[in-house]
Amino acid sequence: MSPHPSPATPSDEPRPAPPSRVLVLNSGSSSVKYRLLEMSDGSRLASGLVERIGERTSLVRHTPSASRGEPRERTGPVADHEAALKAMAEELDADGLGLDSPALAAIGHRVVHGGMHFTEPTVVDEAVLAEIERLIPVAPLHNPANLTGIRTATALRPDLPQVAVFDTSFHTTMPESAARYAIDVRTADEHRVRRYGFHGTSHAYVSRETARLLGKAPEDVNVIVLHLGNGASASAVRGGRCVDTSMGLTPLEGLVMGTRSGDVDPAVIFHLTRVGGMSVDEIDTLLNKKSGLVGLCGDNDMREIRRRVDAGDEEAKLAFDIYIHRLKKYIGAYYAVLGRVDAVAFTAGVGENAAPVREAAVAGLAGLGLEVDAGRNGARGTGPRLISPDGARVAVAVVPTDEEMEIATQTYALVRKPN
Ligand code: AMP
Numbered sequence: 001m002s003p004h005p006s007p008a009t010p011s012d013e014p015r016p017a018p019p020s021r022v023l024v025l026n027s028g029s030s031s032v033k034y035r036l037l038e039m040s041d042g043s044r045l046a047s048g049l050v051e052r053i054g055e056r057t058s059l060v061r062h063t064p065s066a067s068r069g070e071p072r073e074r075t076g077p078v079a080d081h082e083a084a085l086k087a088m089a090e091e092l093d094a095d096g097l098g099l100d101s102p103a104l105a106a107i108g109h110r111v112v113h114g115g116m117h118f119t120e121p122t123v124v125d126e127a128v129l130a131e132i133e134r135l136i137p138v139a140p141l142h143n144p145a146n147l148t149g150i151r152t153a154t155a156l157r158p159d160l161p162q163v164a165v166f167d168t169s170f171h172t173t174m175p176e177s178a179a180r181y182a183i184d185v186r187t188a189d190e191h192r193v194r195r196y197g198f199h200g201t202s203h204a205y206v207s208r209e210t211a212r213l214l215g216k217a218p219e220d221v222n223v224i225v226l227h228l229g230n231g232a233s234a235s236a237v238r239g240g241r242c243v244d245t246s247m248g249l250t251p252l253e254g255l256v257m258g259t260r261s262g263d264v265d266p267a268v269i270f271h272l273t274r275v276g277g278m279s280v281d282e283i284d285t286l287l288n289k290k291s292g293l294v295g296l297c298g299d300n301d302m303r304e305i306r307r308r309v310d311a312g313d314e315e316a317k318l319a320f321d322i323y324i325h326r327l328k329k330y331i332g333a334y335y336a337v338l339g340r341v342d343a344v345a346f347t348a349g350v351g352e353n354a355a356p357v358r359e360a361a362v363a364g365l366a367g368l369g370l371e372v373d374a375g376r377n378g379a380r381g382t383g384p385r386l387i388s389p390d391g392a393r394v395a396v397a398v399v400p401t402d403e404e405m406e407i408a409t410q411t412y413a414l415v416r417k418p419n
Pocket of ligand 1: 228229230231258300301302303348349350353354
């Protein structure tokens with residue numbers, strides 16, 4: 001028996017419901033995206049974004065759930081991230097969803113680079129902030145913005161757990177044979193040069209949802225996930241754990257992307273320096289911003305590229321073919337890495353919407369058990385769905401990603417865990 005009898009409470013006074021909402025923040029260098037979720041049923045209470053932070057024509061777009069009203073949009077200067085989060089807080093307030101609500105359980109933050117240190121979502125404290133800061137040299141564009149978002153949100157609700165969910169965590173299960181580059185070990189270790197992988201929340205979510213689609217436990221399924229958005233990456237997931245992924249030290253490695261080259265011979269850089277007279281910064285911009293589909297044909301939107309291909313444009317056709325060739329190479333490579341493949345899942349803007357990309361990526365791979373059914377592949381749909389024919393050896397699926405939901409789920413699970 002407890003030595004301290006609990007004070008009598010009137011039996012008709014309802015206990016306050018435990019906080020069950022999570023706010024997800026994705027802070028980029030000049031934008032903040034947010035979504036407020038009710039975790040008891042997974043519903044979206046509101047979402048929005050603030051774009052062009054620091055410019056005179058910043059945009060604030062807020063979309064409440066259908067029962068709370070119409071989307072709202074305004075333009076005008078939003079000076080910095082603090083002002084952006086204040087604008088978000090005002091919009092939420094106007095819907096009766098203010099940040100001061102006791103229903104809010106935590107704020108979950110997307111953090112791009114967690115290095116090898118963060119294998120799980122983590123409640124932010126000073127030591128965590130310092131470690132994210134220490135990783136800035138390997139994620140100079142992303143981690144500073146993520147840090148600013150965390151600091152600003154902490155100032156708004158200092159009493160609330162702020163949880164960092166890392167893009168890299170899902171990939172920390174990669175074996176050393178996949179994670180290390182074959183370069184001098186001491187140099188690599190000194191500068192933390194290794195393959196980290198990105199889009200981890202998407203690969204985690206999609207591989208789990210693919211298992212669910214197959215009616216199996218994630219532990220029993222081997223999946224190749226193809227996250228094809230403006231950025232693109234593939235992963236090999238064995239029994240729910242990532243064993244290889246196509247992005248490396250930075251998101252530049254791997255597949256052909258909207259504006260990034262993906263794999264190139266590293267000697268291209270020496271050549272462009274010595275023979276082309278370009279600076280390292282110029283080559284960085286070239287490979288990250290002026291390459292990939294946009295570098296090959298001037299467009300990075302797959303819709304426009306397909307339109308041009310269908311109109312007989314040779315340049316667009318070559319860009320498309322190079323994109324597909326690389327994709328196919330990775331499917332084959334990850335087939336070999338996994339040994340047994342149960343499913344290939346297409347996700348993100350291109351993967352979810354571009355039927356010709358899916359068709360071309362598995363064309364000629366029937367020998368590996370990979371086929372798409374033209375009718376299923378071409379049919380419009382919103383949820384997870386199979387596009388392979390009945391009885392196919394390997395399931396080919398479209399599985400819409402939801403990185404915000406994954407961040408919220410991981411955040412909520414962490415703050416509800418008993419200490
Ligand atoms: P994400 O980065 O996941 O938002 O994906 C953005 C990319 O998805 C865009 O750049 C387009 O190339 C592509 N995309 C979106 N909708 C379609 C569509 N209906 N057909 C082909 N590609 C699409």
